[in-house]
Amino acid sequence: MAQYHPSEDLLAGYASGAVDEQTEALIAAHLTFCPACRRMVTEHEAIAGALLERESAPSASVAGVAAILNASPSRAPSTFNEPPLGTLSKIAPQPLARYVYEKTGEADTEGLNWTFYGPGIKRAILVGDEKGALVRLIKAEPGAVFPDHGHGSDELTLVLTGAYRDQTGRYATGDVQCAPAELSHQPIVEDDGVCFAFVVSEKPANPKNITAKIVQRLIGR
Amino acid sequence: MQLEPEPTVTPITQRAANRLHRRDQHSVRLEAVRKDRCEASFRQLYDYYAPRVASFLRQKGVEDRISHEIMQETMTRVWLKASQFDARKASASTWVFTIARNLFVDYVRRRKRAEVDFNDPMLVRDDVAGPDVRLDATERDDALKAAIGKLPPEQSEVLRLIYLHGMKQQAVAERLSIPLNTVKSRLRLALEKLRRLMEHA
Ligand SMILES: [Zn+2]
Numbered sequence: 364m365a366q367y368h369p370s371e372d373l374l375a376g377y378a379s380g381a382v383d384e385q386t387e388a389l390i391a392a393h394l395t396f397c398p399a400c401r402r403m404v405t406e407h408e409a410i411a412g413a414l415l416e417r418e419s420a421p422s423a424s425v426a427g428v429a430a431i432l433n434a435s436p437s438r439a440p441s442t443f444n445e446p447p448l449g450t451l452s453k454i455a456p457q458p459l460a461r462y463v464y465e466k467t468g469e470a471d472t473e474g475l476n477w478t479f480y481g482p483g484i485k486r487a488i489l490v491g492d493e494k495g496a497l498v499r500l501i502k503a504e505p506g507a508v509f510p511d512h513g514h515g516s517d518e519l520t521l522v523l524t525g526a527y528r529d530q531t532g533r534y535a536t537g538d539v540q541c542a543p544a545e546l547s548h549q550p551i552v553e554d555d556g557v558c559f560a561f562v563v564s565e566k567p568a569n570p571k572n573i574t575a576k577i578v579q580r581l582i583g584r
Numbered sequence: 585m586q587l588e589p590e591p592t593v594t595p596i597t598q599r600a601a602n603r604l605h606r607r608d609q610h611s612v613r614l615e616a617v618r619k620d621r622c623e624a625s626f627r628q629l630y631d632y633y634a635p636r637v638a639s640f641l642r643q644k645g646v647e648d649r650i651s652h653e654i655m656q657e658t659m660t661r662v663w664l665k666a667s668q669f670d671a672r673k674a675s676a677s678t679w680v681f682t683i684a685r686n687l688f689v690d691y692v693r694r695r696k697r698a699e700v701d702f703n704d705p706m707l708v709r710d711d712v713a714g715p716d717v718r719l720d721a722t723e724r725d726d727a728l729k730a731a732i733g734k735l736p737p738e739q740s741e742v743l744r745l746i747y748l749h750g751m752k753q754q755a756v757a758e759r760l761s762i763p764l765n766t767v768k769s770r771l772r773l774a775l776e777k778l779r780r781l782m783e784h785a
Contacts, residue, residue: 364708371775372753380685381750384693391698398710401700405674409721410778411685411747412678413729416610417740418748420635428630431660432623456706458698465695537708 365397365537369519374400378407384462385490385498385563389521389539391458392561396537449474454523454559463489463500472559475500483507483552497565503527503558511549518542518564525558527551608729610676611722618666626663629676634659637684643749644688654691658684675725724782731781739774742767 369377369390376382377390394401449470452460460470466489469475475487483504491497503509505525519541526535529548534540542548552558610632613625637658641651661683669679689697700707732740745751745759753771757764 375746376750376752379747379750380689380697381752384695384698387689388698391700394700395704395706396708398708401710406779406782407747408682409674409678409725409728409782410732410743412675412681413725413732414740414744414747415636415640415681416677416729417732417744418636418639420639423631423634427634427656427659428627430656431630431663432626434660457701457704461696462698 365393365400365539367532367534367538367540368397368400369393369539370541371403373519374403375407378404379411386519388459388462389519389561389563392456392523393521393537393539395456395458455561459521459523459561466490466498472500472502477502481507481510484509496562498563499561501558501560501562503552503560505552505554505556505558507552507558509548509550509552511547513547514542514544514564516544516565518544518562520563521561523559523561525556526553527558527560528553608675608677608722608726611671614662614666614669614676614679615671617663618669621666629662630659633662633677633680637680640681640684640748641688646688646691650691654684654687657687661687671720671722673721675722678721678725727781728778731778735774735777739770742770743774746771 368374373382373386373390377387382390390400394404447464447470449460449464450472451463451470454472455463463475464470467475467487477485477487478493480486480501484507485502486496487500487502488496489498489500491499503525509527519539520534522534522536522538522540524536526533527550528534529550531540531546531548534550610629613622613629616622616625617629634655638651638655641654642648646654658680662680665683669676674682686697686699732743735743741760742756745756746753751759753767754764757767760767
């Protein structure tokens with residue numbers, strides 16, 4: 364059961380249809396793992412439904428209702444295609460696998476464009492570029508240590524498989540880490556499995572002091 | 585200062601009897617559409633919800649012609665998919681809201697809204713509140729509506745901007761020309777009241 368959840372603000376935004384698509388995909392994936400947050404969203408929807416009733420409204424058109432009642436029952440099929448089920452759906456809940464598929468055309472994790480991010484760590488950028496990855500999947504081998512990095516802005520990480528730790532806690536499958544812009548951390552992946560994570564940020568995570576550290580090591584300080 | 589009288593405890597059988605009468609009329613009509621394809625009930629639902637859904641969409645900045653189209657599609661789904669309505673899970677208003685919201689999101693994104701798939705093998709099931717122990721949603725939502733009606737107007741205005749307009753807290757603060765912390769405290773006070781009520785409905 365997930366220990367770390369999206370903020371109430373985000374869940375309300377999800378319920379009202381106001382969060383951006385990547386955050387929506389992340390929250391829907393967390394909800395797949397988290398019955399407690401599903402209940403929260405249901406409550407937010409109930410509040411929105413009750414508010415809808417309180418809207419003042421002019422009278423409805425007679426033609427509108429007639430058009431519905433007189434229409435033939437056959438309906439045009441949905442214009443949205445379901446993605447093929449690939450290995451992506453072994454590591455990600457459906458709404459997230461579908462999101463990744465829509466962004467990349469890939470249904471398999473192996474088919475994604477993985478690039479080096481650190482020893483034992485790869486990332487596949489879904490939205491953005493090398494300078495500013497807004498949305499990406501991370502794949503980290505057991506025991507991998509992330510470069511120490513700060514965040515240009517708030518960042519949400521959903522753990523899909525495996526687990527990692529930093530100074531704020533231990534994050535495992537289903538957990539959402541809300542890293543505020545001011546957090547500087549160095550996550551360490553646990554030894555017993557590959558850690559896949561889905562990360563959404565508004566601005567790039569700027570690998571802080573990487574050059575400084577290398578220099579320090581070289582000069583033995 | 586006068587103290588509120590203690591709420592009187594109603595015997596359980598009495599409560600069960602009241603439950604039927606207290607059900608909101610829209611959910612009752614939607615039940616009639618679901619079970620009997622009752623056209624008269626649907627007309628009443630249309631009269632009630634169509635203008636409200638259109639107004640909800642206009643507030644989100646959707647232009648008139650398109651908000652009319654999404655509204656009409658929302659009501660079409662209410663008519664055609666009434667079989668999916670489950671009064672234990674949601675009242676009529678909540679159900680209609682979610683349909684309109686989903687169509688709105690689909691429209692602005694040109695992609696289907698990301699939602700939990702209940703057939704997902706990864707789904708962690710809810711073992712706390714099965715349908716048997718859960719409160720009837722229409723009953724809960726009746727209490728909720730009454731409670732929202734009793735909130736101070738400045739609190740319900742914040743709720744409205746957040747839940748219907750879909751505004752972020754910062755945007756609400758700018759719209760109302762009040763500090764962000766005031767938005768947060770109004771929201772928190774309102775939600776605390778509503779939560780207490782939903783738990784005790
Ligand atoms: Zn949660």
